[in-house]
Amino acid sequence: MLSKQIQKRNIVPYVCLAPFIILFLVFYLFPFIFSFVISLTKWRGTDKMQFVGMNNYTFMLTEDSYFWKSVGNTLWLLIFGYLTQHLIALPLAIIINNRLIKGKTLFKTIYFIPYITGSVAISIVWGHFYNENFGIINYFLELMGLDRLNFFEAALVPIKIAIVVAWRNIGWNVALYLAGLQAIPKELYEAVSLEGASTYYTHTRITLPLLLPVIFFAVTMSIIGGLQAFDEPFMLTGGFGFMGGSGNTGFTLAFYVMWLLQRRSNLGGGTAITWMVSLFVMLLAFINSRITRIIDPGTFEHKTVKKTVNKNKVTEVLPL
Numbered sequence: 001m002l003s004k005q006i007q008k009r010n011i012v013p014y015v016c017l018a019p020f021i022i023l024f025l026v027f028y029l030f031p032f033i034f035s036f037v038i039s040l041t042k043w044r045g046t047d048k049m050q051f052v053g054m055n056n057y058t059f060m061l062t063e064d065s066y067f068w069k070s071v072g073n074t075l076w077l078l079i080f081g082y083l084t085q086h087l088i089a090l091p092l093a094i095i096i097n098n099r100l101i102k103g104k105t106l107f108k109t110i111y112f113i114p115y116i117t118g119s120v121a122i123s124i125v126w127g128h129f130y131n132e133n134f135g136i137i138n139y140f141l142e143l144m145g146l147d148r149l150n151f152f153e154a155a156l157v158p159i160k161i162a163i164v165v166a167w168r169n170i171g172w173n174v175a176l177y178l179a180g181l182q183a184i185p186k187e188l189y190e191a192v193s194l195e196g197a198s199t200y201y202t203h204t205r206i207t208l209p210l211l212l213p214v215i216f217f218a219v220t221m222s223i224i225g226g227l228q229a230f231d232e233p234f235m236l237t238g239g240f241g242f243m244g245g246s247g248n249t250g251f252t253l254a255f256y257v258m259w260l261l262q263r264r265s266n267l268g269g270g271t272a273i274t275w276m277v278s279l280f281v282m283l284l285a286f287i288n289s290r291i292t293r294i295i296d297p298g299t300f301e302h303k304t305v306k307k308t309v310n311k312n313k314v315t316e317v318l319p320l
Contacts, residue, residue: 039272044265056272067273069248070256073158077233077252078226081162082169086218089170090211093177094203108178111171119168123235126164130236154247157237161250164232169225173218180214181207209296216292223284227277230254253277 039057042050060067096107114122129136130151138148151160188206197205208215233252237245240263244251251259253273260270 035271036275038267039275041268043267045267046265052268056268057276060269060272060276066248066251066256070244070251070253073233073244073249074227074229074252074254076158077162077165077229078223080158081165081229082222082226083219085166085170086173086215086222088166089173089218090177090215092170093174093181094207096174097178097181108175111174113171114168115172117168119231120235122168123164123232126160127236130160152237152245154245154249157245157247157249161229161232161236164236165226165229168232169222173222176214176218177211180211184210212292212296216288219288220285223288224281227281227284228254230258234258253280 038049040051040053042052042055092111095101096104101107128134132138132148132150132152135151137151141148149156151157184207188210189202192202192206229252233244233250233255234240237243237250240259243259244255254277257270257273257277260266260273264270
């Protein structure tokens with residue numbers, strides 16, 4: 001009798017874990033392994049798989065000009081569309097977090113609405129703004145006596161995409177930074193204000209060091225989003241038929257993957273590129289982590305905040 005009770009007790013944990021294990025195996029582990037197997041084959045999805053080994057990777061890295069073009073476009077968009085927005089989001093969050101600012105909820109809502117709005121809808125609206133004949137941007141340019149711009153020119157395509165993705169995602173980063181700012185003890189700011197520290201000094205010695213973990217997370221999320229950018233480039237450049245607009249300057253990695261899968265039915269080549277994108281994400285996330293640790297080796301460690309006052313200024317504040 002006792003042995004049966006023990007057996008039942010031993011089985012219960014496995015029964016409780018079974019749903020998670022099954023879902024993990026079916027919807028994560030199997031697709032993960034199967035996608036790598038597909039990247040080693042020549043397969044259109046309807047015919048028989050032909051094992052080609054590393055040929056897809058070799059062709060992609062040595063002969064595929066579209067791949068390297070899409071890598072360059074993606075990195076440009078990542079830097080100027082996804083990463084530079086933090087230079088705007090962080091100051092905005094600091095301003096909104098100020099006690100003297102009224103209507104904080106309204107400002108947070110206004111900045112966050114674009115992020116929760118569908119990317120396709122946003123791209124359609126901005127597409128009308130960029131229209132050469134009746135777009136609002138060219139309308140104001142004419143009012144100022146300037147020439148109309150053709151936003152489908154090779155030089156302007158990446159710029160217009162970067163503006164849209166930055167505008168859409170700034171609200172998300174503002175929300176992240178606001179959460180981080182509100183977690184910083186107010187006593188620190190009160191202490192340094194009593195010592196006569198300037199606003200610039202306060203933010204560089206307290207706000208930024210204590211906010212580094214949040215900055216690391218926000219930048220990492222931007223890196224992931226930038227390397228997977230598809231909706232805005234696809235909608236703003238005319239879809240698969242135009243392949244990223246003039247000069248293919250809007251042809252990102254995700255765009256190229258979808259083009260291979262949809263138009264060429266090249267499942268092997270497209271899946272191989274997705275694995276390369278995953279490697280790029282891990283590499284850039286690692287670089288971001290190393291840069292963050294170089295700036296502040298104690299970013300992810302708990303330290304006591306110390307202050308020394310010299311000439312009515314806080315001269316040292318060690319981060320958490």
